[in-house]
Amino acid sequence: MSKLKRKTIIALIILGGIVLLLILHINFNVNPIIEQVSTKEVNALAEVAIHSACDEVLSDYLFLNMVDYIMDKDGNLQMVTTNTALINSISRKAIDASQKKIETLGKEGVPIPLGSLTGITMLSGQGPDVFIKVFPIGSVNSSFSSEFIAAGINQTRHKIMLNVFADIKVVMPGADNVVRTNTEILLCENLIIGKVPEVYFGTHNLNDLLNLIP
Secondary structure, three states: OOHHHHHHHHHHHHHHHHHHHHHHHHHHHHHHHHHHHHHHHHHHHHHHHHHHHHHHHHOOOOHHHOEEEEEOOOOOEEEEEEOHHHHHHHHHHHHHHHHHHHHHHHHHOEEEEHHHHHOOHHHOOOOOEEEEOEEEEEEEEEEEEEEEEEEEOOEEEEEEEEEEEEEEEEEEOOEEEEEEEEEEEEEEEEEEEOOOOHHHOOOOEHHHHHOOOO
């Protein structure tokens, strides 16, 4: 074997070793940092996107007629009824708007400062942005929840929330990471004057709430 061929083989072995070490470094050191940082950033940006989408949808609605509180002759809460058609309309439009916002987020990419990917605290947030590609998996989903909170003597605060769920895939070198987001949107908040039965407190699912008739 000629001296030139020997040097070429040695150079290729060294180069292959460097590439292998680089791949191992990315998999065992860089990827966990990217996963941690991207999960935090994606959650934050997804929450902003979903809040923005829902604000646009909710601005078209007046929630005074969303919930009706039926009281007895003594002024105590007897039953809670909701406008199902209104709730379903809000849910559908909020899902569609959120899906579009997240898709737009995916096209733009999630900016992460290069220093944050080093794992060094002093460099966190420093340096140029590296854009991580993200895109939603499947459809955005939602559910409603309800909460009764004691607000004083004979007073109860009632909240109805829209919970928007989305699975977002983060594309990383050699691997992907799925971030599951859950954003809570306050739909309406009312103050009930009068006694509220204990059975209502601790209720979180709106469907369960509708079935509660003291």
